[in-house]
Amino acid sequence: MRAPTGSIVGLCSASATMFAVGMAFLGYWGVHEPSPWAPRDVAVVTLAFIGFAALGSVTWIATTPVAEEEAEKVVPARRAFVSGVLLIWLSVLVSVVG
Numbered sequence: 001m002r003a004p005t006g007s008i009v010g011l012c013s014a015s016a017t018m019f020a021v022g023m024a025f026l027g028y029w030g031v032h033e034p035s036p037w038a039p040r041d042v043a044v045v046t047l048a049f050i051g052f053a054a055l056g057s058v059t060w061i062a063t064t065p066v067a068e069e070e071a072e073k074v075v076p077a078r079r080a081f082v083s084g085v086l087l088i089w090l091s092v093l094v095s096v097v098g
Contacts, residue, residue: 007074008062015058015081022048022055022088029095040098044091051087054080 026048037045062077 054084
């Protein structure tokens with residue numbers, strides 16, 4: 001099996017970076033505070049966790065071995081990355097606006 005190169009490495013790095021940014025946001029936002037959660041808080045955490053799942057799956061999708069030499073998993077990995085980024089930013093938006 002070939003080692004990942006090019007856009008796959010960049011995509012995996014970007015995914016890990018956005019994952020870290022999302023975790024920093026949740027830590028700063030106050031997911032660990034003892035006060036009761038409002039429905040807005042649940043929405044923020046739910047959106048963020050779904051975004052984390054999408055970002056966490058990028059590396060798995062991009063580096064999955066394929067049967068054919070020409071087939072790559074970059075397009076589905078890019079979709080998962082964009083979905084994760086959008087969900088994390090939507091979570092930030094809900095926390096700021098709401």
